[in-house]
Amino acid sequence: MATVLRSYIFITFIVCCISFAILVTSVSTTSWVNARLLSNAGNEEDIVNYGLFIGTLKKIAFATPSYYTIHMACIPKDNVCAWSCKKSAEEREEEIQNLYTTANASFGCIEKDSKGIRNVARSPWDIPKPSITNLMSPTVRGSVDKTFINLGIWASxxxxxxxxxxxxxxAALGAVVNIAANPVRTIAAIPGLYIWNGLAAFFAILTMVLWGGHFAASLVDSIALRETITGECHVDTARVGFSYWLILASALLHLANIGILLFRRVMLLRIPEPPKVTPAEDTDGTLFLY
Structure with a gap:
């Protein structure tokens, strides 16, 4: 029964709340991918951090840093996504379309200085069409690597x-129900807690496999940013960040919950059964009159 050893169920509730907070932190932070880019011209260094929706780009040219916000932009018909620091969604989609078709997109994003004043940033690469890729010298241009984020994998x-x-x-709600009552339905009772925690762990691990596999196969050498797609910069270092590893912590917490519930089950089996009271047989027939 859920009303026996309910302290173990309360522990699973606390663990589920921690896991919930961890997952929300993971999806809302910008450290799924951390990368350092070096320009092929040798005069610029870029520091990139991004999550699933938004990120930051720090450009360091001649020891002067400039900061930009980058956004995910996708082209559904081509099943590709990439990062753009353009201001509007339309500009971002246009930039990604240009990168996908011709590896061509000029840099002209909005910079945010230390005082929070937004100014239009100019860059040596802010060249109008024709393609900047064709205008660069072979030494500066490097190899154009049109690697994008797969929209299907990102959505999955x-x-x-x-x-x-x-x-x-x-799972947290189910734990509360089992603390307060003894549900009759299996899905709402203790067996349901096994199911919810198991599924939560499964989808957390699946998230890691999907993104980790895509990162290792495609993004580790080209992080789907304009600078790497056009060949202006190459990736010096790239790794998954703490936002990604938070998901592993969540999966382990839900697996720990299953372990706690199994331990509770073992403890229940060790509780001795209450003695059975068998009424003594009485041959005195006068008692049956009552």
């Missing part, structure tokens, strides 16, 4: 992560 990663968040919340 996001869907899997959202499901993990929802299931973590359902």
């Amino acid at each position: 990663t996001l869907t899997s992560l959202i499901l993990a968040i929802v299931l973590a919340g359902v």
Whole structure:
């Protein structure tokens, strides 16, 4: 029964709340990918951090840093996504389309200085069409690597992560129900807690497999940014960040919950059964009159 050893169920509730907070932090932070880019001209260094929706770009040219916000932009018909620091969604989509078709996009993004004043930033690469890739010398141009984020994998990663968040919340709610009552339906009782925690762990691990596999196969050498797609910069270092590894912590927490529930089950089996009271047989027939 859920009313026996309910302290273990309360522990699973706390663990589910922690996991829920971790997953929300993961999806809302910008450290899924951390990368350092070096320009082929040798005069610029870029520091890139991004999550699933938004990120930051720090350009260091001649020891002077400039900061930009980058956004995910996708072209559904081509199943590709990339990062852009353009201001509007239309400008971002146009830039990604140009990068996908011709590896051509000029740099002219909005910079945010230390005082929070937004100014239009100019760059040596802010060249109008024709293609900047064709105008650069071979030494500066490097090799154009049209590597993009796969829209299907990105959408699957996001869907899997959202499901993990929802299931973590359902597992926490199920724990509250089992603390307060003794549900009759299996899905709402203790067996349901095994299901919700198991599914939450599964989708968390699936999220890691999807994004980690895509990163290792495609993004580790080209992080789907304009600078790497046009060949202006090459990736010096790239790795998945703490936002990604938070998901592993969440999966381990839900697996720990299953372990706690199994331990509770073992403890229940060790509780001795109450003695059975067998009424003594009485041959005195006068008692049956009552």
